[in-house]
Amino acid sequence: MLKIAVNEINRLFDAIAAVENLYLPVEKGGEVEFGAYSADAKVRLDALQTVKSAKDMFFPFSENLMKFHVEGKQISVEAAEKVNEEFVVFGVRACDARSFSILDKVFLADPVDTYYAARREHGVVVSMACSRPEETCFCSAFGIDATKPEGDVVTWVADGVLYWEAQTEKGAALTEKVAEVLAESDSAAVEAQQAAVKAIMEKLPLAGLDLSYFTSRPELEIFKRPEWTELSSHCLGCGTCTFVCPTCQCYDVRDFDNGHGIERYRCWDSCMYRDFTMMAHGTNRKTQVERFRQRFMHKLVYNPKNRDGEFGCVGCGRCLKKCPVNMNIVKVAKTLSAGGEQA
């Protein structure tokens, strides 16, 4: 294990930034998001979570796919360049770190999404263990260890020291590049923190969330539960839950007319929207109940069914914090589990 004092952490960031593009949690207008490192960036490693999740670094909110230029009768097409330089995403929490493997199964499956694949290939994930989980966290329900996140490198911050350990070849390669600012260390402080945080994790109000109902009952039975109507009664169809969610993966492709041509881009979409998967004949989900149900069926039923029992949720709790009407996956899961026949 390696280490560096937190009050010297800029030496580490400078060392990384000297060899790779570095992104990490930075504060802007009072909120924290992943952003580029610079000397005057307000780095906020103390923030438990960013508003948008770290998926933004690999499957961005919006990205250009191609441009069409029109000049007289000439139309030229220019494909957007794929990411081809290494970059580091520093400070990814365990929940977000797990979300990458859920997204991989969608975007790296045939047909491979080459934009996403390029970012995954060139991106190095430096994760950071949690020392102060919140009451909304329930990553443990998905077998995620918040005290030792996945990632190419894992870090811990304990008693003013940042500890660093490579977990993959990519991580080892990055470690070599920045080795001069890191010192050897034993792991006593890390182990002590891990034990303390594990004890807290057990005490969290949502720690024992049981999702077995969703993998043990027939899909159609869950789909037809009358409770969907009540659960969705106040849903605004705003899409906040999908935009802050690290595992939501739907996107739209649109054209933007910039006055001299067209920029074709893709951006996050939301199954909570009326025009989601709109087709010539209209939409398949005409009511908010149906849209709402789709989001949670996807996460709790279709995902585990099609992906070896893996749920489409990592328990980050963002939707619990951000839904304007306080509706979220935990309430859906508890309501349906409580009223449902058990296997």
Place this chain on the structure above:
Amino acid sequence: MREIKELLVQKINELLDNGTVDRVAGWKAGEFCYDAAPAVFTKENIDELLYNGFCGANQSKFLVNAATTENRILALLKPCDTYSYNQLVKEHRVDPSRVYALGIPCTGMVDVNKIKALGITGITGIEEDGENLKIATIYGDASCKKCDVLLERCMVCKGKNHVAGDEMLIPDEEAPETPSCADRMAEVARLEAMTEEERFNFWREQLSKCIRCNACRNACPACTCRTCVFDNAKSGLAAKVNNTDFEENMFHIIRAFHVAGRCTDCGECSRVCPQNIPLHLLNRKFIKDINEFYGEFQAGADTTTKGPLTSFTKEDCEPSIVMERGE
């Protein structure tokens, strides 16, 4: 609040039993002590109704779609909610004959995000203790001033009087006082005092956080267009993302213009914004200007007065005054 809750449950049961209404738009307890989710109740589950210091969500807009049945729905309206309700009635978006509006008292609603922003996390319990809140967390006890963590609209509460309602749970004169923690226009004045460049930078920093989730628009009681121009594929403006800085600004500026003179300053936009963008400041700037140009006006104060921007009187200020004033 406990006595009020008891009175409320009694009153609701009475209205359900005598057939005045068949359901209630209220709030329901959730996972956490501060979790009060808007929900609909019937006789069967009315004992799950909650009314405490976290019931900030404004129920008025919900009525646009909910108050369409033959049987009336009971709407529990805090004093501020009655302004939104009036405005919706005035714009014929809610049919008051399908609603039974019960005015309920309020002593200020807490914004738990403000508590969390103070670094108080892992919250397991919150108790009122005079002017303070005592907060229990998994990391130990903490406390803060209630005035520091109220919803933006409650900091500058319009007062304890209801401006609409078929009935009041308790007469307004007997209701407890509502909080008053800040000057409503202080922040607007601070922005006005900035140089143009400072002000532009302030808004760019804030608006560039926007993820176009539409929560502000969808929660807004003044935004009730059936198809918003920003969703209408034929408008040429429909988008799910802000493509440029210009679009980022435009979405909010258009929205602020469209609700100008109709916005009651209920603050739902700021309450629901996941990025904590102080959207209410755009609306308050409009309100301040309207008050200065056309005389004091409060949208939603009644259901009949013509709005300052939708009527013409000889006293209206000359457009040139507006032109000159704008730098």
